[in-house]
Amino acid sequence: METADACSTTKTRPKICVTVCRDEVEDVWRCRVASASAGAKITIHRDNFRDPLLHPPTTEEEAIDAVNAMNGYQARGKVGTWHTPAASLAHEEHHRRKFEEAFKFYWKELNIQEELESKTIPCLGMNMDNAIHFMEQFALGFESDLSDQVENCIKRFPDETNTRPYCAGQKSLNEVTLQIIAQAKTNGWSRVPDQVTEPGAIEPPCFKPPVNEG
Numbered sequence: 001m002e003t004a005d006a007c008s009t010t011k012t013r014p015k016i017c018v019t020v021c022r023d024e025v026e027d028v029w030r031c032r033v034a035s036a037s038a039g040a041k042i043t044i045h046r047d048n049f050r051d052p053l054l055h056p057p058t059t060e061e062e063a064i065d066a067v068n069a070m071n072g073y074q075a076r077g078k079v080g081t082w083h084t085p086a087a088s089l090a091h092e093e094h095h096r097r098k099f100e101e102a103f104k105f106y107w108k109e110l111n112i113q114e115e116l117e118s119k120t121i122p123c124l125g126m127n128m129d130n131a132i133h134f135m136e137q138f139a140l141g142f143e144s145d146l147s148d149q150v151e152n153c154i155k156r157f158p159d160e161t162n163t164r165p166y167c168a169g170q171k172s173l174n175e176v177t178l179q180i181i182a183q184a185k186t187n188g189w190s191r192v193p194d195q196v197t198e199p200g201a202i203e204p205p206c207f208k209p210p211v212n213e214g
Helices: 060-071 085-109 112-117 128-155 164-187
Strands: 008-023 028-043 120-122
Touching: 008 085, 008 112, 008 128, 028 085, 028 112, 028 128, 060 164, 085 128, 085 164, 112 128, 120 128
Parallel strands: none
Antiparallel strands: 008 028, 028 120
16 A cells, blocks of 8 residues: 555554353352453555565666665664565564563463452352353453553663664565665676675564663
């Protein structure tokens, strides 16, 4: 899709599905976690750049511009005049993995499953459907807590020049840059730079929360 919008990775709200089982000894309904899901959604746009895979350089000047633009992505901290959707995806996939790891961490850190499954309701005057509805309302609070913890954690991760998401995008761009350099050599374009930017640290995508400022 041709648009000037920036690519993005946005959190999807956690969903905890619960049910109940009857403890006949203690005559209570016990909450049980049936499933839990959370993550992030990646949106990739084709910004105002030229994709060298779809429209390769046709002159030496264009090749010089393409190599310089793509080599500068990591240090510039934004898309240049030459770029690829694959590099944007590599950048955003790095963000998605941060969300995934943060959700996993806080699910355990908050003892969500243990807390939910410790909840009971007396069976007297409470049928199964009503008990499930009660537990679902109880689970909503944990969904909000988990969502808030992850949101606050993700905000602390750096996303500027030379940080890991840009390094991930740079690594992807380098593959295309090398193709342009090879094309330039074949065409005898001697003024085209023949080096690629060495990506900085990429892994791991997520530090163990909580993330300190800086």
